[in-house]
Amino acid sequence: MTRAVQPVLWLVIFGETFTRLHAIPTGRLPYLDFLAPGVIAQAGLFIAIFYGIQIIWERDAGVLTKLLVTPTPRSALILGKSFAAGIRALAQVVVVLVLSALLGVALSANPLDILGAFAVVLLGSAFFACLSMTVAGVVLRRERLMGIGQMITMPLFFASNALYPVHVMPGWLRALSAVNPLSYEVDALRGLLIRAPAHLGVDFGVLLLAVAAGVTAASSLVARLAR
Amino acid sequence: MNAGRTPGGVPAVACRGLRHAFGDHVAVRGIDLVVERGEVFGLLGPNGAGKTTTMRVLNTLLPCQEGTVEVLGRDVRSEPMAVRRLLGYVPQQLSIEPALTGRENVEWFARLFDVPRRERRARVGEVLEMMGLAEAADRLAGTYSGGMVRRLELAQALVGRPTVLILDEPTIGLDPVARVGVWTRVEQLRAETGMTVLLTTHYMDEADALCDRVALMHLGEIRAEGTPAELKASLGPSATLDDVFRHHSGGAELDSAGTEKGGLRAVRSTRHTASRVS
Numbered sequence: 001m002t003r004a005v006q007p008v009l010w011l012v013i014f015g016e017t018f019t020r021l022h023a024i025p026t027g028r029l030p031y032l033d034f035l036a037p038g039v040i041a042q043a044g045l046f047i048a049i050f051y052g053i054q055i056i057w058e059r060d061a062g063v064l065t066k067l068l069v070t071p072t073p074r075s076a077l078i079l080g081k082s083f084a085a086g087i088r089a090l091a092q093v094v095v096v097l098v099l100s101a102l103l104g105v106a107l108s109a110n111p112l113d114i115l116g117a118f119a120v121v122l123l124g125s126a127f128f129a130c131l132s133m134t135v136a137g138v139v140l141r142r143e144r145l146m147g148i149g150q151m152i153t154m155p156l157f158f159a160s161n162a163l164y165p166v167h168v169m170p171g172w173l174r175a176l177s178a179v180n181p182l183s184y185e186v187d188a189l190r191g192l193l194i195r196a197p198a199h200l201g202v203d204f205g206v207l208l209l210a211v212a213a214g215v216t217a218a219s220s221l222v223a224r225l226a227r
Numbered sequence: 228m229n230a231g232r233t234p235g236g237v238p239a240v241a242c243r244g245l246r247h248a249f250g251d252h253v254a255v256r257g258i259d260l261v262v263e264r265g266e267v268f269g270l271l272g273p274n275g276a277g278k279t280t281t282m283r284v285l286n287t288l289l290p291c292q293e294g295t296v297e298v299l300g301r302d303v304r305s306e307p308m309a310v311r312r313l314l315g316y317v318p319q320q321l322s323i324e325p326a327l328t329g330r331e332n333v334e335w336f337a338r339l340f341d342v343p344r345r346e347r348r349a350r351v352g353e354v355l356e357m358m359g360l361a362e363a364a365d366r367l368a369g370t371y372s373g374g375m376v377r378r379l380e381l382a383q384a385l386v387g388r389p390t391v392l393i394l395d396e397p398t399i400g401l402d403p404v405a406r407v408g409v410w411t412r413v414e415q416l417r418a419e420t421g422m423t424v425l426l427t428t429h430y431m432d433e434a435d436a437l438c439d440r441v442a443l444m445h446l447g448e449i450r451a452e453g454t455p456a457e458l459k460a461s462l463g464p465s466a467t468l469d470d471v472f473r474h475h476s477g478g479a480e481l482d483s484a485g486t487e488k489g490g491l492r493a494v495r496s497t498r499h500t501a502s503r504v505s
Contacts, residue, residue: 062322069286069316070339071308226288
């Protein structure tokens, strides 16, 4: 429940304030509605990045060693762990959805849309869990990993369309956002949850590719952790 | 001590010229090792001798840099998956999941070893029974004593019916009663299934009690090899394995540069394991 504090702050304080300020142009869409999917994705991001870290270190050093000597392929192990992170992220999604509804965000009532949103967050979080497991396989030390985790979460969030639409971004930020899977996750969530125009096909495609790439990278590095 | 080994035919493990370095540090300096099927083989030596590194190349955790390693005829370089299917491995560090019950811990590994669903329940029960954990099976593994944890780890390694069991310091950090418990079960296993067991240890009493043959490693090389009886006899009529150990590792553990090896890092990891198991 303490993890719910951050999204609450973003929605309630930042969201409400900026809605009143009309500082960020989101057309006819109230800013709070625009922001909510971004906060959902960010909550998932946060959990996924730190789950990747925690999973590798906490007591798993011994378990991981044993797992790597079973006939189960490394990719299967990584995939399992990354989807576990995704499932954890879903709990946060529910919290933020409920909160958003309470704050008056016009969310879609269609259960298919909600399920779709779950799928999107699952994929996105799976990718970010793979990202942190990959970094874990490179740096190998818990302190460095915690540091890096904290270092990349906020930039990933700010260099995406979570807080502001793409068209207000300067060129360089737009470029970063275009290669940030979080942007695609948020775009899909906006399309599903608040019925904003979105490119669902591209979004799902990018997320699936990102997960595939993430699993590949993490699998090739995971053995380094058991040494 | 039964010599249950069956020489002739494909050996359980065959290493030739195995060499492994971590950057500049050469941990294993070109060793040859043969473990026959059905025998209990001990890799002995002080901290930093290269036993764990050797073990890890054998069980595919580390890549085989130089030399050849075959497990039951399968090359670890070209057929790592086939090798893993044949192995059961209990690492030195604690490796159970405390938040699951004993039974769940074993079931998890039954799945990882592709034990067919129909057989899973029966095999899990069988293996827990063998390890004396049938009663405690449905308690959380986090509540187990040190000895029980080790036996649970053995159960996890055995549920896949391995042909070769690899144990890295099997009784480290355990009290004397728990140690004997582990030894009895390893003996029983070998007697009932003809499983080959390869273990590393720095406890000479363990080597004496369990092993058909041992190899003493020091600074990456095998200094002596043979049955415990042979090695003791080579030193004198009342020599113990401890004496053999000390004879070949020169008392203090010095490396070629004359600085003391098996230093803080090795001791720290040993103590760390020991404290977690108890």
